Amino acid sequence: MKIASWNVNSVKARLPRLLEYLKEASPDVLCLQELKTVDEAFPREDVEELGYNIETHGQKTYNGVAILSKHPIEDVMRRLPGNDDDEQARYIEGTIKGVRVASIYLPNGNPVDTEKFPYKLSWMDLLIKRAEELLTWEEPVVLAGDYNIIPQDEDCYDPKAWEGDALTQPESRNRFRRLLNMGYADAYRAFTRNVNYTYWDYQRGAWQKDHGIRIDHLLLSGEATDRMTEVGIDKEPRGREKPSDHTPIWVDLDIS
């Protein structure tokens, strides 16, 4: 079962890219981030025509996450527990063929000297709590999404350029590492030493110069890691016309 994650930076602006990715890569599950639209305006028919079920958690203008799946999506949960009053749509979770899958759009947190940074850290604390709960289920879990975290210096083209940024702050990295230490595997880093990025800025020719960063991650519980057969980053979508600034990352799990 192929599970992918992609920050599309507006599902409406990216609809041609999204549809061609679903046709070409044909993932069983695709977690989307940054829909930038309300649930009612999600282009459901186009996606359903390709054989996908859809669960969204959108909002106007900003954020918004979704899970697309060829198989039924059960027991859907929107928002992180403890975040009931938060109007920012950044989390959705559901079960697909016994695999608990979350689509995550973690707050960026910049600039760090504003309230945005503590918001990021407290959001991560709630994610850590939820991730701990999910481990007690003793089932395959895939926490997929845009974490807005550069885990290590090797995950960006120029560590100096990112000093002082919310994506590399010790407080952000330490919380990401707590997810790993409790038992989740960073699927890409755990299974390849390749240097590869998932995001390239629209500005300054970042894509052409490969000035990227690795901030989209698939975190797998032990039960999911045991079933993992392949992991990859699909770079093609980033090089196309009117692309997202992110590109999809995916894993293949051996699920009967």
Next chain:
DNA sequence: ATGACTCGCAACGCGAGA
């Protein structure tokens, strides 16, 4: 040239993204 961004919006410049 050493380089040039892209979304959404009761828009026509601004906030946000990373």
